[in-house]
Amino acid sequence: YKRHLSTTSNSQTPNSTMAKTKELSKDTRNKIVDLHQAGKTESAIEEDMENFEMAALPLETQRNIEADSFWCMSKLLDGIQDNYTFAQPGIQKKVKALEELISRIDENMHLHIQRCEVEYLQFAFRWMNNLLMRELPLRCTIRLWDTYQVFKAESEGFSHFHLYVCAAFLIKWRKEILSMLDFQGLLMLLQNLPTIHWGNEEVGLLLAEAYRLKYMFADAPRHYKR
Known part of the structure; x- marks a missing residue:
């Protein structure tokens, strides 16, 4: 075209x-x-x-x-209907999976989040519920969701890949996360990440990192297992 x-x-x-x-x-x-x-x-x-x-x-x-x-x-x-049923079990499960994944990928950052007493549910619930739509500008959301459509053909659908996108998204802010030393500062950062100027290049890099993490961890579940 x-x-x-x-x-x-x-x-x-x-x-x-x-x-x-x-x-x-x-x-x-x-x-x-x-x-x-x-x-x-x-x-x-x-x-x-x-x-x-x-x-x-x-x-x-x-x-x-x-x-x-x-x-x-x-x-x-279609593939994430359990995210929006009573008690939202799909989201609860995915947030727990994200916490476990981060503990394997970057244990130091995971322990820092725990020391600040921030629960993954307090920031990642929104990531799973809205598919990062509230964290990214509209132009980036369209680019991201366009990629998700490709995963409809896979048995696990796109929701499994979204887990790795969220992991890559969190790790992207590692330096800023480690600089926050208290609950309030860290939670405010995680709920208001500075993505307003993001474009296709940043989303492309995010997706590439998510692919890498998926290749390393999803296809080798015991890799770096704690």
Whole structure:
């Protein structure tokens, strides 16, 4: 799709392309026009996605986006339904798994968190419940969840990989965590991590680290086992 837009924009102007579409069928003409409009919309969204006015899009496009978004969100949540049932057992289990994983990956940081008397449930519950949506800017959430869709084909779904993303996310702030010496300071840091300026590069590095941790620990459960 992007290659098509790039090739079209480099070799032809929109006006020349529109002139040639007169020789094509109505359906084909509509598709070409849609591609040009989509290219303009994509460019506008990339400039400032969070402030983009959805009302500027045609009504039919808005309805298609709404339907596609609902389908993607439903598919994403299918594998974590136990996160949202009574007592939320899925989240409780995942937070406990995160605590155990961190104790294996970085015992010093894990012990520091314990010494400050901060419970993993006090900060990681939100990470599991909202899939890091409240910790990252919208542009980063979209990038992250787009990757999660890939894991739908796996038997464990994306929730297992999300555990390693959370572990990588926590370890990312190791220096800042170790600099906090009391309960209040550490908890405030963990609940308000400075990610406001994050973009695709930071999320890409986070995902790469999560892949590495998953390869080391999920596929070798006794590796660094305490």
